[in-house]
Amino acid sequence: MAKTKTAYVCTDCGADYTRWLGQCQECHAWNTISEFRQAKTPARQDPFSGFSGQTTPKVQTLDAIDLTDLPRFSSGFAEFDRVLGGGIVPGSAILIGGEPGAGKSTLLLQTMCTLAANMEALYVTGEESLQQVAMRAKRLGLATNKLKMLSETSVENICAIASTEKPKIMVIDSIQVMHISDIQSAPGSVSQVRETAAYLTRFAKQNHVAMLLVGHVTKDGSLAGPKVLEHCIDCSIMLEGSTDSRFRTLRGNKNRFGAVNELGVFAMTGTGLKEVSNPSAIFLSRSQEQTAGSIVMVLWEGTRPLLVEIQALVDHSALGNPRRVAVGAEQNRLSMLLAILHRHGGLQMNDQDVFVNVVGGIKVTETSIDLALLLALVSSFRDRALPQDLVVFGEVGLSGEIRPVPSGQERINEAAKHGFKRAIVPIANAPKHAIEGMEVIGVKNLSEALEVI
């Protein structure tokens, strides 16, 4: 057995230490540092290094590097490809994270059954039995005659088998149940997850296999999962969405081959995941009645606009310390906006409970939500409905100024396409040429925006 060396690593941010500490010096989290036994396997003794025909590395200039073996291939889902930056790159390690029950296994099984028609594909299941996977594939009506299946949890065995099977694409479901013999700790522990992922990634790189790793994440996004792995993999993708909602979003957190913050939208149906090619339509399915506290905004997700409805409820509080709840938006942003509203809009909500919600269960991290949140809050506070055909976006600064956001023109065009007639936008985002059927009102600061509505 190879020698092991002991290191310490933070399970939250992945920082390395030589000794145990109570608090991580990088992310300042307490009690997150745990012992980690690193397998000392010299690269030359890798069991699979012979297969790739390794030679001594040589130095060369960037333009001399052969790019011919890099064409991406499609996953069969346009939404999945979009998040990956245009398709799967051979030899890349891709982590698909998500809460248990999000649909990771379903998405990958569908993808692999489609891909197996054109290339060698291997699905390694460590969690479900082969019968369970086969039953699911049958129920989903997938083509099952080409996909190769393996039930195994030892990465050494998996790589040895893969060296003979020579797949072009592999799924490991999931990284939390995999183990490597050099390390004594239980599967799922930080050391096992880190080492098994590193081993599989190395195998993927040397043999040009696209490796899709499934990683479970808990509600708070931690666990010995995606965080400790992020440095060794090429793409990290999260499948999000509550299990009681039909919709699932696929979001890139890290991508060495494309842009991050792309969003892919899927719907979980009785027959597996279906892509949603016009997501604005589903997030906007609102009632025809005008209600106070509701407004539509245009988000910019990666390379496309997305219309979502923002709701606010402001109600007299019975508590000494009124509640501030933000679902799908950032809590700190809400507190900041309430302070801006007080200082520059003259609206006092100190004795009110404030709730805001982004409809459809999506998470908004973009600053263009500011203006929509403010107007929804004012609308609910005054109990006056905003017009149904109004759409807004814009960032609000601490002195009450409305700041421009990227891709203003595209956002307005998307709203016009969906039948909106009026838009309140930052003055710098107002288009130079009029858009047919759309009245665009550019505003400089908060008081101007409040005056307009």
Ligand code: TYD
């Ligand atoms: P699964 O892919 O097993 O989740 P994960 O691998 O991320 O843990 O998906 C499980 C959920 O998806 C399960 O709760 C039921 C639901 N589901 C459907 O609604 N329809 C389907 O056709 C399938 C296969 C699953």
Ligand code: MG
């Ligand atoms: Mg699963």
